[in-house]
Amino acid sequence: MREMVEQLSTWMADSWLGHFMIANWTWPWFEAIHFIGMSLLCGSILVMDIRLLGFLRKEISLHAVHALTLWGLLGFMLNLLTGIGFLFKDFGNYALNQSFQFKMACVLLAGINFLVFWFVIRKQLEPLPDDADVGFGAKMVGFTSLLMWFLVIWGGRMIPVFGEG
Amino acid sequence: MSIFDWLSQALMSACGVEPTPVEPGTVLSFFDMLEQSAVGTCVSQSGSGFYILLAFHSVGLAMVVGVMMVTSMRLLGLLKGISASALPKFVTIGWWGFWINAISGVTLFIGEPNKMWANHTFRWKLFLIFIGMTSTSIMNKSILKPAAAGDLNKLLSGSAKAQAAFSVMVWLAVIITGRMIAYLH
Secondary structure (H helix, E strand, O other): OHHHHHHHHHHHHHOHHHHHHHOOOHHHHHHHHHHHHHHHHHHHHHHHHHHHOOOOOOOEOHHHHHHHHHHHHHHHHHHHHHHHHHHHHHHHHHHOOHHHHHHHHHHHHHHHHHHHHHHHHHHHHOOOOOOOOOOHHHHHHHHHHHHHHHHHHHHHHOHHHHOOO | OOHHHHHHHHHHHHHOOOOOOOOOOOOOOHHHHHHHOHHHHHHHHOHHHHHHHHHHHHHHHHHHHHHHHHHHHHHOOOOOOEOHHHHHHHHHHHHHHHHHHHHHHHHHHHHOHHHHHOOHHHHHHHHHHHHHHHHHHHHHHHHHHHHHOOOOHHHHOHHHHHHHHHHHHHHHHHHHHHHHOOOOO
16 A cells, blocks of 8 residues: 555656646645635635524525535635645655545545535525525534534644644 | 642643753743743644644634635625625624634744744734734724615625725735745745
8 A cells, every 4th residue: 555655656746746846836825725715615614504504594595505605616626726736746645644534534524515415405495585494404514514624624734743744 | 839830830741841941040031931931832842732723723714714705705796695784793703713813823923932023924924914804893894884784885885895805815915924934934
């Protein structure tokens, strides 16, 4: 397993993206964009989840919850693209880092949770009036989303504790 | 032993760190005293303590910048499904994020005050945070609260759009300077 990771890591570091990532200022700017994406994602998610959990029902319409998903996705795409850049520079260290593995597991669970929202919950919400209370399923999706994105930030910040990255 | 000494020893013992020895008669600057305090020693010497504080700092950052971006987008004419009465509440959430950041940030600063204060990018970040929170307070008082009270014309004004655009730019600059602290000394 370790040997395979090292081979892949060497191939990624030798690619054009790997070389681009070690150029002057690429890494700091990618970090800045990663944090901008995180803020956009978390701001949108926070407002969406507050509403799904049943707070500010009259102030945040269900229509706005749908619109916020697009901004959350934009933030996520910024994070995904910059995150791929980080991986190309240092895949070996990231792949074997327990905190990074934890972070990615949380991203995966948050992604599955979003798919449940998009394909199941969203259809249940569509016929409801804008200030309607949502069902238990939607509340669980909101709670899971808040918890997972908190843990994603936590896992990301703990990466240096468990190794380089 | 004073209660302060007892608390300092308890904190350092909990963090698993030793106090920094100081030669008798040495005059310490204020920043040196902070750095060698129990809190400063814990932050700088207990490997994971620094990163736990950074994690809280990131959560606070995502809260304050995230909700201010959503609020600004609403003022710029997007996300019209969010009613005016929600916007001052978002600012309150932003203040919670600010206080999480202030507490974690001051604690991180105590860990290495000499190094951080010598970094001009860090001082720029502090200045931009001051501008960001001041502009948020002005926006809240002059636009968001009157709009929440029913004066919806405030949301459509050119001033609202200008303040929203300024707010987005300032918060993006806070993030960028924050990330550049490690690279621009």
